[in-house]
Amino acid sequence: MANTPQSKKRARQNEARYAVNKARRSRIRTFLRKVEEAISSGDQAAASEALRSAQPEIARGVTKGVLHKNTAARKMSRLSSRVKALSA
Template identity: 45%
Template sequence: MPNTRSARKRVRQSERNRLRNKMYKSRIKTAIRRLEEALAGGDDGAIQAALRRAMSAIDRAALRGAIHRNAAARKKSRLAQRLKKLGRAL
């Protein structure tokens, strides 16, 4: 248990930040899952839209500090590689 006022405040802040980071990470996972579903469907318009949403979610999470910028770059690179492997243009 925190003993000082400042420690209690840090506990509250940490919990709030943890939940916010969890939200951003969840958005990334959902966007990537929807991109994979679009790839399975094969509609180019849906794939482009899903890719744009996934890249945006990744960038937003990195900007807010929920994930490291190198982790964001790695995720985006792997998504691009997967599309390229399937013969889809970015």
């Protein structure tokens, strides 16, 4: 348990930051799920639109420190290749 005033404040800050990061992660996952659902439905137009809306959200996750840069790049790359494959 936190004893010093500094450690008590740090615990409060960690709790607040955890809540913000959790909300951001959830939001990113929602956008990713929309892309996945569009891909599984086979609708290329909807999938590309969902991907277009998900990309800035993923990039924002990187700038906010929720996702690693390479993780975000990998997710965007794999999703875009799957969306592109729908047209073939």
